[in-house]
Amino acid sequence: MEKARELNPSELMHEYLRQKKKFPHVWCSGCGIGTTLGAVIRAIADCELDRDRVVLVSGIGCSSRMPTYVDFNTLHTTHGRPIAFATGIKLARPELEVMVITGDGDAAAIGGNHLIHACRRNINLTVVCINNSIYGMTGGQASPTTPQGKIATTARYGDFERAFDLCDLTAGAGAAFVARGAVYYARQLEKLVAQAIRKKGFAFVEVISQCPTYYGRFNKFKSPVEMLYWQRDNTVNVKASAKMKPEELEGKSLTGVLADREFPEFTALYDKLIADLAAGRK
Amino acid sequence: MTLMQGNEAIARGALDAGIRFFAGYPITPSTEIAEIMSEELPKVGGKFLQMEDEIGSLAAVIGASLAGVKAMTATSGPGFSLMQENLGYGYMTEVPCLVVNVMRGGPSTGLPTHPSQGDVMQARWGTHGDHPAVVLAPASVLDCYTLTVRAINLAERFRTPVILLPDEVVAHMREDVTLPEKIEVVDREKPHVPPEWYYPYDDSTTDVAPLAAFGTGFRFHITGLTHDRAGFATTVPAEIDRAVRNLKRKTDRFRSEIIQVERMYLADAEVVVSGYGICARSAEAAVEQARAQGYLAGFINLKTIWPFCFKLIERVADTAKAIVVPEMNLGQLVREFERAVCGRTQVVPINRVDGDAITPRQILDVIAQLARPGGGA
Numbered sequence: 001m002e003k004a005r006e007l008n009p010s011e012l013m014h015e016y017l018r019q020k021k022k023f024p025h026v027w028c029s030g031c032g033i034g035t036t037l038g039a040v041i042r043a044i045a046d047c048e049l050d051r052d053r054v055v056l057v058s059g060i061g062c063s064s065r066m067p068t069y070v071d072f073n074t075l076h077t078t079h080g081r082p083i084a085f086a087t088g089i090k091l092a093r094p095e096l097e098v099m100v101i102t103g104d105g106d107a108a109a110i111g112g113n114h115l116i117h118a119c120r121r122n123i124n125l126t127v128v129c130i131n132n133s134i135y136g137m138t139g140g141q142a143s144p145t146t147p148q149g150k151i152a153t154t155a156r157y158g159d160f161e162r163a164f165d166l167c168d169l170t171a172g173a174g175a176a177f178v179a180r181g182a183v184y185y186a187r188q189l190e191k192l193v194a195q196a197i198r199k200k201g202f203a204f205v206e207v208i209s210q211c212p213t214y215y216g217r218f219n220k221f222k223s224p225v226e227m228l229y230w231q232r233d234n235t236v237n238v239k240a241s242a243k244m245k246p247e248e249l250e251g252k253s254l255t256g257v258l259a260d261r262e263f264p265e266f267t268a269l270y271d272k273l274i275a276d277l278a279a280g281r282k
Numbered sequence: 283m284t285l286m287q288g289n290e291a292i293a294r295g296a297l298d299a300g301i302r303f304f305a306g307y308p309i310t311p312s313t314e315i316a317e318i319m320s321e322e323l324p325k326v327g328g329k330f331l332q333m334e335d336e337i338g339s340l341a342a343v344i345g346a347s348l349a350g351v352k353a354m355t356a357t358s359g360p361g362f363s364l365m366q367e368n369l370g371y372g373y374m375t376e377v378p379c380l381v382v383n384v385m386r387g388g389p390s391t392g393l394p395t396h397p398s399q400g401d402v403m404q405a406r407w408g409t410h411g412d413h414p415a416v417v418l419a420p421a422s423v424l425d426c427y428t429l430t431v432r433a434i435n436l437a438e439r440f441r442t443p444v445i446l447l448p449d450e451v452v453a454h455m456r457e458d459v460t461l462p463e464k465i466e467v468v469d470r471e472k473p474h475v476p477p478e479w480y481y482p483y484d485d486s487t488t489d490v491a492p493l494a495a496f497g498t499g500f501r502f503h504i505t506g507l508t509h510d511r512a513g514f515a516t517t518v519p520a521e522i523d524r525a526v527r528n529l530k531r532k533t534d535r536f537r538s539e540i541i542q543v544e545r546m547y548l549a550d551a552e553v554v555v556s557g558y559g560i561c562a563r564s565a566e567a568a569v570e571q572a573r574a575q576g577y578l579a580g581f582i583n584l585k586t587i588w589p590f591c592f593k594l595i596e597r598v599a600d601t602a603k604a605i606v607v608p609e610m611n612l613g614q615l616v617r618e619f620e621r622a623v624c625g626r627t628q629v630v631p632i633n634r635v636d637g638d639a640i641t642p643r644q645i646l647d648v649i650a651q652l653a654r655p656g657g658g659a
Contacts, residue, residue, distance in 0.1 A: 092345070
């Protein structure tokens with residue numbers, strides 16, 4: 001891994017990509033998933049993880065295509081279920097570093113139940129949820145994080161439903177570590193993912209991302225760059241927010257580490273149970 | 283000799299065959315299996331996990347199996363319906379695992395505490411798309427043990443999910459059993475090549491493509507999308523064709539190894555009764571009574587439901603006047619008998635869907651109508 005650290009950013013990416021096998025990728029130009037991929041790879045390199053022990057699990061959607069392109073143990077599962085698959089892998093072999101790459105539809109709609117129960121279970125997984133507020137792969141339908149009133153192909157007159165705040169949701173469900181980053185703040189994102197990997201417990205990182213092809217076009221963003229500026233202008237670092245007035249924070253999303261708590265970790269409890277039974281202590 | 287319940291025998295068989303991971307969700311009439319596994323697995327270094335639903339249960343099982351651990355779940359009708367999604371994923375990605383579906387009355391919530399055999403076709407065709415299916419049906423508590431071991435071995439040997447399909451009677455019945463002292467345990471084939479040459483779907487040199495475990499240096503990709511030999515999604519027609527046909531090819535090619543039936547008095551039988559699960563027990567009793575009364579009755583117990591034993595039934599059709607098929611449904615497997623027989627002999631269904639088992643008396647009455655005492659037309 002020392003070698004990886006000496007590489008320049010581009011070489012580092014190529015070191016971890018299945019670049020000869022699986023490119024070109026499926027993402028549109030201006031999409032935020034590629035930037036997130038970069039942050040994930042740099043975080044894994046920064047944590048000096050043995051790539052043979054890294055497992056990337058994903059569900060269905062644009063963001064869930066990410067594992068295809070990276071040179072780890074990779075599992076592209078069914079829609080909404082990656083956390084459940086990852087839970088099985090992690091409990092079966094706790095020595096593996098298991099990460100989930102998912103999207104807002106995958107994690108919070110069809111997979112919402114698995115998400116909250118994984119928070120409650122506190123199994124040592126890192127979940128990176130790329131939130132672009134829309135279903136990209138199926139052509140721009142409303143998702144559980146589409147803001148109220150915004151346009152999607154299944155909300156032609158504006159979405160009636162309120163959006164989930166994914167960080168409030170996971171913190172409320174008991175996640176040990178909750179953070180929010182944005183594609184605009186790529187270096188901060190990389191650090192948040194690295195912190196999530198290092199956390200011994202269930203760690204959730206929401207990534208505010210952009211889908212210029214659908215969400216952007218339907219909701220009057222002129223370019224992907226304008227969407228990145230929107231991210232800049234509508235987020236506040238959680239540290240800075242402490243000094244701000246409530247009216248200044250109105251409608252803004254907080255970025256940074258939003259929850260970092262210690263709870264007993266599931267696989268550790270289980271391994272202790274096995275040891276206790278073997279020693280006749282139970 | 284031990285007094286044992288069917289579900290208990292399934293859990294025992296699973297532990298003896300090397301299952302070290304169970305994920306499940308409570309559901310009558312299968313719950314005892316999960317309860318026993320939660321107590322016994324940590325004693326042998328295994329892991330038990332109660333998931334939030336049956337969808338997540340099978341997902342966790344497939345994940346554990348990919349991590350190299352023999353894994354299973356157990357459920358009943360409503361849970362089995364939820365599992366169809368990831369059952370299809372298991373077939374498509376060729377991940378060994380055991381799914382036990384203890385059949386209760388359906389459709390929907392149906393009869394949670396009463397038996398049925400209404401999931402026979404669901405076990406064959408429940409998930410979307412063309413796929414293989416290996417489904418075993420125990421008829422006794424001893425079968426619950428031996429067929430669980432066999433199901434796990436077949437899953438490992440052929441790299442596929444295998445379904446054990448007991449009905450509620452068999453699962454909750456208690457019988458005196460003597461478990462075999464030694465059992466054969468099969469482990470999945472590991473790669474014979476270095477990581478850089480490994481393709482997770484390359485079966486060019488082995489019966490079944492070897493499966494590496496995550497974390498052992500192979501760094502491969504698995505997807506539920508139609509994939510090439512390397513495991514990556516493909517839209518090339520020739521590769522798609524190969525991928526879909528290959529799934530079926532495994533169970534077709536090794537059909538004779540997978541199919542297991544028990545037969546009695548077939549040589550001179552005028553009327554053959556063929557059942558599975560608790561119906562096979564009633565059929566066996568009825569056939570013995572019929573023989574005692576001078577009827578030329580024969581008996582087949584289908585321990586393997588899928589793949590169906592077409593060749594045997596074709597042969598029986600050459601000699602028997604009638605084949606009687608008792609089922610606790612409105613006639614599911616009987617269609618396979620009709621397909622095999624092609625009108626050459628009479629196929630007579632006996633169906634019951636009132637939540638009670640088909641009795642030997644019911645079957646005996648049908649034998650008496652179809653056969654003459656002492657034989658001869």
